Amino acid sequence: MKIHKIEAEVWKLDGGAMFGLVPKTIWGKQYPADENNLIHMSTRLMLIETDEGRKVLVDTGMGDKRGEKYYKYKYIIDSISLEDALKNKGFKVEDITDVVLTHLHDDHVGGAVKMNNSAFELVFPNAKYWLSEDQYNWAIKPNKREAGTYFPDNFLPIKEAGKLELVKKNGIYILGIEFRIYDGHTKGQILPMVDIDGKTFVFMADFIPFVASIPLPYVASVDVQPLITMTEKEAFLNEAADKNYYLFFEHDFYNEVCTVEHSFKRVALKKAYRLNELV
Numbered sequence: 001m002k003i004h005k006i007e008a009e010v011w012k013l014d015g016g017a018m019f020g021l022v023p024k025t026i027w028g029k030q031y032p033a034d035e036n037n038l039i040h041m042s043t044r045l046m047l048i049e050t051d052e053g054r055k056v057l058v059d060t061g062m063g064d065k066r067g068e069k070y071y072k073y074k075y076i077i078d079s080i081s082l083e084d085a086l087k088n089k090g091f092k093v094e095d096i097t098d099v100v101l102t103h104l105h106d107d108h109v110g111g112a113v114k115m116n117n118s119a120f121e122l123v124f125p126n127a128k129y130w131l132s133e134d135q136y137n138w139a140i141k142p143n144k145r146e147a148g149t150y151f152p153d154n155f156l157p158i159k160e161a162g163k164l165e166l167v168k169k170n171g172i173y174i175l176g177i178e179f180r181i182y183d184g185h186t187k188g189q190i191l192p193m194v195d196i197d198g199k200t201f202v203f204m205a206d207f208i209p210f211v212a213s214i215p216l217p218y219v220a221s222v223d224v225q226p227l228i229t230m231t232e233k234e235a236f237l238n239e240a241a242d243k244n245y246y247l248f249f250e251h252d253f254y255n256e257v258c259t260v261e262h263s264f265k266r267v268a269l270k271k272a273y274r275l276n277e278l279v
Helices: 015-019 068-072 082-088 106-112 133-140 156-160 226-243
Strands: 002-014 038-049 055-058 098-100 113-116 119-122 128-132 164-167 171-174 177-182 189-196 199-203 246-248 257-263 266-273
Touching: 002 015, 002 082, 002 189, 015 038, 038 189, 106 113, 119 156, 128 133, 128 177, 128 189, 133 164, 164 171, 177 226, 226 257, 226 266
Parallel strands: 055 098, 098 128, 128 164, 199 246
Antiparallel strands: 002 038, 038 055, 113 119, 171 177, 177 189, 189 199, 246 257, 257 266
């Protein structure tokens, strides 16, 4: 098994959205914001090469199907097409056998489908797309809070092409990769877990966006069920500390991977890493 990072975008988002009820005077010391309260965000995807020869991409970034007005408010600083990003790693989009969609918010799934001569086309034509059934049903009839980030053209073309595999519960659906399902940020978010040379890497998606989000009260205001997030997060972090998991961050601009440890009566950062230090 091997893993690679794929850097799709660097963009900005309101810092208060990501740190919820924690005051900026506190979180701003750990994760800097600009004069408009915007913080840097990465879209750092994971590419997994399995021992059986499968090439599994986790999430797909924003893509570019929306209009200029939409992306104006995403404050994109840098982006690269997935075709080019994969090419830089020695792969083609046709090589991808599986795409794991952690959830269907636009910044995580927008790159799965593209426009080609006014028609929708799957970016990864040879891939199965994995998604939780709960998240699919949640997105088909979105609540008012999340409706603005669910776009049917991001996922219905996958369903219509017969490429969508819906996951109902935790388990191993691709040999060597475990899917864990969490409901606090949005219903049915999948976190993939993969073992590489004795190290367990967990793709954090929006569950714990940053190293700065590790403290239990740091819950994003965009989470639809924040109390569930806190319960899920506390259990996961204790497990991660006990088993020395390596947390792989999709959105942390400053940190790619970290471990955590028990510290007094809480779980705290143990050490941060660049991925190339570990694999």
